[in-house]
Amino acid sequence: MFKLKYFELFRTLAVVLIALLLTMLFIALISEQKIETMRIFLTEPLSSKSHIGNVIEMAIPLMFTGLAMALLFRMNLFNLGAEGIFFFSGLVAAAIGIQTGLSPFIHPVLAIAAGGIVGALIAFIPGFLKARLNANELVTSLMFNSILLGVGLYILNYYMRDASAYTTSSYKIASSAQLVRIIPGTRVHIGLLIVLVFIALAYIFVYKTRWGYELRMTGANREFAEYSGIKTGRVIIYVHLIAGFTAGIGGSVEVLGMHPRFDWVALPGYGFDGALVAMLAKNGPLAVVGSAFFLAYIRVGAEMMARYSDVPAEMLAVIQSAILLLVSADQFLKFLKNRMLLKEAEKNG
Amino acid sequence: MTEAVLEMRNITKVYPNGVVANRDVNFSLVEGEIHALAGENGAGKSTLMKILFGMEDPSEGEIYLRGEKIRFHSPQNAIAAGIGMVHQHFMLVPSFTVAENMILGMEPKKGVMLNLREAVRITEECAKKYNLHVDPLAKVEHLSVGMKQKVEILKALVRGARILVLDEPTAVLTPQETAELFEELKMLKQNGHTIVFISHKLKEVKAICDRITIMRSGRTEGVFAIDEVSEQDITRLMVGRDVVLKYEKDERTYGRPVLRVNGLTVTGAQSKPDLNNVRFSVREGEILGVAGVEGNGQSQLVEAIMGRTAGVSGAVEVDGMEITRLDIERIRSRGVAYIPEDRMRQGAAGSASILDNLVSTRYKQNDWNVGPLLNRKKMWKLSESLIEAFKVKASGPAQPIGMLSGGNMQKVVVARESDANPRVLIAEQPTRGVDVGAAQIIHRKMLDLRRDGCAILLLSADLNEVLELSDTLIVMYEGEIVAYFENPSELSEQQLGLYMLGMKRQDAEQIGRAYHV
Numbered sequence: 081m082f083k084l085k086y087f088e089l090f091r092t093l094a095v096v097l098i099a100l101l102l103t104m105l106f107i108a109l110i111s112e113q114k115i116e117t118m119r120i121f122l123t124e125p126l127s128s129k130s131h132i133g134n135v136i137e138m139a140i141p142l143m144f145t146g147l148a149m150a151l152l153f154r155m156n157l158f159n160l161g162a163e164g165i166f167f168f169s170g171l172v173a174a175a176i177g178i179q180t181g182l183s184p185f186i187h188p189v190l191a192i193a194a195g196g197i198v199g200a201l202i203a204f205i206p207g208f209l210k211a212r213l214n215a216n217e218l219v220t221s222l223m224f225n226s227i228l229l230g231v232g233l234y235i236l237n238y239y240m241r242d243a244s245a246y247t248t249s250s251y252k253i254a255s256s257a258q259l260v261r262i263i264p265g266t267r268v269h270i271g272l273l274i275v276l277v278f279i280a281l282a283y284i285f286v287y288k289t290r291w292g293y294e295l296r297m298t299g300a301n302r303e304f305a306e307y308s309g310i311k312t313g314r315v316i317i318y319v320h321l322i323a324g325f326t327a328g329i330g331g332s333v334e335v336l337g338m339h340p341r342f343d344w345v346a347l348p349g350y351g352f353d354g355a356l357v358a359m360l361a362k363n364g365p366l367a368v369v370g371s372a373f374f375l376a377y378i379r380v381g382a383e384m385m386a387r388y389s390d391v392p393a394e395m396l397a398v399i400q401s402a403i404l405l406l407v408s409a410d411q412f413l414k415f416l417k418n419r420m421l422l423k424e425a426e427k428n429g
Numbered sequence: 430m431t432e433a434v435l436e437m438r439n440i441t442k443v444y445p446n447g448v449v450a451n452r453d454v455n456f457s458l459v460e461g462e463i464h465a466l467a468g469e470n471g472a473g474k475s476t477l478m479k480i481l482f483g484m485e486d487p488s489e490g491e492i493y494l495r496g497e498k499i500r501f502h503s504p505q506n507a508i509a510a511g512i513g514m515v516h517q518h519f520m521l522v523p524s525f526t527v528a529e530n531m532i533l534g535m536e537p538k539k540g541v542m543l544n545l546r547e548a549v550r551i552t553e554e555c556a557k558k559y560n561l562h563v564d565p566l567a568k569v570e571h572l573s574v575g576m577k578q579k580v581e582i583l584k585a586l587v588r589g590a591r592i593l594v595l596d597e598p599t600a601v602l603t604p605q606e607t608a609e610l611f612e613e614l615k616m617l618k619q620n621g622h623t624i625v626f627i628s629h630k631l632k633e634v635k636a637i638c639d640r641i642t643i644m645r646s647g648r649t650e651g652v653f654a655i656d657e658v659s660e661q662d663i664t665r666l667m668v669g670r671d672v673v674l675k676y677e678k679d680e681r682t683y684g685r686p687v688l689r690v691n692g693l694t695v696t697g698a699q700s701k702p703d704l705n706n707v708r709f710s711v712r713e714g715e716i717l718g719v720a721g722v723e724g725n726g727q728s729q730l731v732e733a734i735m736g737r738t739a740g741v742s743g744a745v746e747v748d749g750m751e752i753t754r755l756d757i758e759r760i761r762s763r764g765v766a767y768i769p770e771d772r773m774r775q776g777a778a779g780s781a782s783i784l785d786n787l788v789s790t791r792y793k794q795n796d797w798n799v800g801p802l803l804n805r806k807k808m809w810k811l812s813e814s815l816i817e818a819f820k821v822k823a824s825g826p827a828q829p830i831g832m833l834s835g836g837n838m839q840k841v842v843v844a845r846e847s848d849a850n851p852r853v854l855i856a857e858q859p860t861r862g863v864d865v866g867a868a869q870i871i872h873r874k875m876l877d878l879r880r881d882g883c884a885i886l887l888l889s890a891d892l893n894e895v896l897e898l899s900d901t902l903i904v905m906y907e908g909e910i911v912a913y914f915e916n917p918s919e920l921s922e923q924q925l926g927l928y929m930l931g932m933k934r935q936d937a938e939q940i941g942r943a944y945h946v
Contacts, residue, residue: 288802293792297785300778307735307767307775308789309758 088362091413095360095406096374103378103399110391117389124384125377131384133266137338138376141166143275144330145354146361146368147282148323153355154286154363155299155319157210161221163351164228165202165324166331167344169195171232173332174250174342175240177257184256191257192274192332199328200321202228207320211313229347236342249343259337269337278326282365285322295319327351356400359407375400432496433457434623435481435512435592440490442476450476451487452647458592463614463624465634465655468644468667469836469864474627477644478594482514483507513585514594517601519577523570527563527580528552531587555587560616574722575606582613586622593617594625599633600890601723604926611637629667631660643667646834664865676876681900684713686945687884688734688765688853693743695729695908703729704908706743709943711853711884716875717943718899718917719888722929726908727888728770731857734886735767736760747853761790764852768843768859770888772835776842779831783823784812786830787845815844819870836867843871847878854878854885860894872898892922903943904928911935913943 104118111117125135148162176191206224209215240250259269286292297305298315305312330350335342357375361367378399386393435458442451451473458464466474479485481492483501492499494510501507504514521530528548537547552565561579569577578598585593595614599607614624614637628634634641635655643650643666650666658666688711697703704726711717721727732738734745736755745753747763761767769775777786788808791797797804812826819840823833830838843859856875860868875898879885889895895902895917902917903910904925911934914920927933 284802288805290792290798290803293785293788293803297778297781297789300781300785301774303774304776304778305789307757307769309756309761310789311756311758 087416092360092362092407094413095403098406099399099402100378102402103395106395106398107385107391112390117385117391120388121378121381121385121391124388125380129263129265131380133263133268134380134383135373135376136263136266136268136272138379139372140269140271140275140337141330141334141350142353142357142372142375143279143368144333145327145350146357146372147275147279147354147365148327148330149351149354149358150361150363150365150368151282151286151295151319151323151326153358155295155316156302157217157316157319159203159206159217159221159320159323160351160355161203161206161217161224162323162327162330162354163347163349164221164225165199165327166334166351166354167347168202168228168232168331169199169328170331170335170344170348171235171240171342172198172328173335174253174339175235177253177336177342178240178251180254180256182254182256187254187257188259188336191336192329195332195335196325196329199331200325203320203324203327204317207317207324210320211316225347225351233345236345240342242341245341247343248345249341252341253336253339257336259333267338269333271333271337274329274333276369278329279365279369282326286365291315291318327354356404360403432459433493434460434495436493437477437481438491438493440477440480440487440492442473442480442485443488449647451480454490454644454647454649456642456649457652458623458625459640460623461618461621462639463618463626463637465638465641466625466627466644467629467631467634467641467663468650469629469834469867472644472667472864473647474644475596478514478596478625478627481507482512482594508585508588508590511589511591512594513582513588513590513592515578515581515585515596515598517596517598519581521569521577521580521584524568526566526568527572528565530569530580531555531565531584533584535588551587552583555583559583559586559613559620561613573606574601574724575603575609578602578610579613586617591621592623592625594627596627597629598626599628599630603722603930604892604922605930607633631663634663635660667864676872676897678876681714683715683900684882686710686712687748688886689744689746689944690730690734691744691746691944693730693733693741693745695726695733695738696740697729697908702908704733707905707908707910708941709903709910709913710945711886712945713882713884714879715900716879716885716887716898718895718902719886719905720892720895720902720925720929721905723890725905725929727905728857729908730905731767731770731855731888734760734855735765764850766790766846766849766851766854768846768854768856770857770861772839772842777830777838780829782827783816783821783830783833783841784808784826786841787812787815787826787848790845791849811848815841815848819844819874834864836863839863840867840870843874847874850881851878851883854883855888856885857888858890859887860889860891868894892925896920896922896925901943906931906934910940910943913940915942 107117107121108114125131145162145166152159173191173195176194202224206217206220209220210217236250242249242251259271261267261269262272286295294310294315297310298312302312353375357368357371361371379396382393382396385391385395437454437456440451440454443449454473454477456477468474476485480487483504483506499510531552532548537544549565556563561583563576563579563583569580598610602610617624626638638655640652640654641663642652643663645667691708693704693707694702695704707730709717719727729738733741736757741753744751747765750763752760752763773779788797792803797807809826816823816826821837821840823837830841846854860871875885887895887898899917902914904912906929912928913935
């Protein structure tokens with residue numbers, strides 16, 4: 081059983097390796113200074129404190145959305161609403177963040193909590209529609225993304241926009257609302273601790289509590305769960321609430337931690353990246369950490385590469401697509417699994 | 430021996446979820462024989478036939494047809510090569526006529542229009558040739574199961590099948606229909622067709638087949654001429670040991686009625702109700718069997734009792750408390766346990782561990798939780814003891830249940846449902862498709878529950894099972910109870926068959942005895 085148990089991990093590592101090799105291949109084809117570009121891509125993100133800081137900063141929102149997605153995917157719910165929620169909850173947090181006169185402790189807590197609650201409320205709608213009317217959550221959540229962007233931009237333009245700023249952005253977020261930096265010399269903020277606590281709680285929730293058990297059984301076989309006496313409609317709704325809350329907190333933390341003003345005029349993309357993080361993590365809450373850090377690492381690598389070499393950052397899209405394709409392809413390395421299974425089977429019988 | 434018309438050599442098949450369905454299997458057919466393929470469910474019969482019919486790719490191994498190596502990529506290839514398959518669940522379009530179903534995919538044309546007259550002619554000609562009488566203009570949805578099966582067989586024949594695979598053809602037939610099918614198969618054999626007959630009903634295998642290939646847990650256990658082996662031999666090879674399906678039952682002492690069903694009516698999609706005024710009770714320590722051809726309201730009855738159907742009138746009571754409009758959770762909390770018909774769909778979550786599958790009905794109760802957390806340690810202990818008590822072949826509580834064989838999976842389901850001292854057990858096909866060994870363990874557990882005063886409602890398509898286990902018996906036909914017997918062991922299968930087919934019916938007073946106040 082040993083080998084089989086670790087097969088998925090092995091497969092994921094193989095996917096990562098192939099994606100990296102593919103990147104090297106493309107660099108070799110495009111770049112004038114191949115070796116140097118490869119070095120920049122691979123080592124630059126880890127070369128200095130501030131670069132490592134960049135990786136961590138990038139990983140924080142990815143962990144939030146990755147976790148939200150992992151919970152939904154575990155239920156076989158292909159809800160991509162984390163994207164819109166991340167954006168809109170960020171806006172809500174900013175709306176509270178631009179107020180003044182609150183104490184430096186209460187202010188961020190209030191802003192983040194508001195973002196989380198708004199996120200949960202928004203996620204409730206596709207969840208409710210799915211549980212009661214069996215409305216496809218992929219469709220409803222994607223439509224919600226557009227609605228949230230439109231409504232959010234309206235609010236930004238008409239209620240929060242700072243006319244003195246050169247771009248479309250809100251008033252400055254009050255310093256009392258900004259998140260504390262925890263590693264000197266970087267912009268890494270307290271959001272890192274918040275997300276790690278969330279992940280630990282999610283792990284305990286999923287594997288150790290009765291509600292997590294309901295979630296896992298409903299995800300594994302809804303009809304079976306139903307016949308065992310689990311109210312699966314309720315499970316679908318509370319998983320949506322938790323996922324929406326998580327994504328909402330993520331958006332709020334990102335805005336208060338990294339942005340002097342709210343300046344997103346398009347969906348930031350973290351929600352969709354969260355889907356990739358969750359898939360790479362095989363929907364395991366703890367694995368989301370590794371998966372988000374890996375993605376952050378190659379993103380920062382791609383940024384550095386764009387800055388210091390002749391290969392553009394769009395390279396990233398190629399790598400991400402390759403990962404997504406390989407992770408979701410059931411057939412990939414299946415022959416190997418078959419062989420292992422065969423061997424295992426021979427041993428048993 | 431004459432040369433093999435078809436040979437499958439060293440076939441191995443591993444499914445992506447890790448199930449090894451076939452391991453180094455050899456299978457060959459001689460022209461013009463009826464060849465039985467026997468084995469418990471999960472032994473790999475269906476997989477082997479799916480490979481033969483081009484529905485699955487073998488992981489390893491080769492197939493030879495008349496000495497030539499072949500490789501099917503789809504059922505179309507197999508059909509073109511003269512192999513036909515009659516699936517357990519019929520592949521017919523219910524709203525089409527027989528003739529339309531026959532020519533589906535090979536429609537005779539008149540210009541761009543479908544030539545229906547030609548279709549009818551083809552059907553009639555084929556029916557005549559093989560002496561399988563069907564009405565080409567009848568709609569399939571109006572046909573009996575036996576007739577549908579004939580249409581399926583004809584469908585394969587009209588496509589030029591010389592080798593015909595029948596997957597458990599008698600599972601849904603009454604004894605009378607089975608006899609008819611056998612006559613037809615003998616005719617086909619005389620015409621030179623080769624037939625593969627998949628079944629675990631050994632009497633039937635002995636009655637009609639020439640040779641038998643026996644499979645057990647994915648391997649071939651041997652090929653025999655049918656008169657070389659006795660039923661006991663076959664069973665032993667299928668199970669790996671001797672089994673006798675006879676049980677010592679205690680003197681029966683019924684207590685108060687626990688489950689009472691009164692005037693239960695379920696309106697269906699058709700004009701006739703799915704269930705019509707069903708009235709019976711099950712007493713403490715009683716096993717009430719429900720016999721009937723599948724599709725005569727048994728599953729609607731179970732769904733209505735378990736609160737899964739809308740449009741129910743009448744009452745279901747457990748210990749005098751009405752449960753008719755409760756949800757499953759509340760019904761279960763009244764002491765109702767349920768072994769569902771389809772373990773893969775309602776009985777278990779394949780990718781979840783044995784432990785998770787064992788606690789699904791009680792994870793919520795206080796004694797399985799410590800504060801907000803589940804008491805995993807206690808659950809682990811429970812799983813270990815149940816795995817041992819039911820002799821489940823597994824590596825441990827953490828193993829995904831989907832990796833177990835059908836019989837072992839069913840044992841886990843039964844273990845879960847029987848362990849919490851239920852007041853009522855609804856057992857729907859509790860041993861369908863499991864090996865005799867597992868069936869025995871399950872039956873014994875049911876008899877233990879009976880001794881402890883549980884009221885058991887047993888629904889099964891397996892007449893042997895119903896007759897052997899039941900204390901009392903009702904027969905269902907078209908959504909109604911048509912007979913009640915207080916001593917089913919005195920009945921013969923033939924007598925029962927008459928009631929199951931709706932040819933006989935007791936009077937209201939006799940049927941009324943099924944309900945105890």
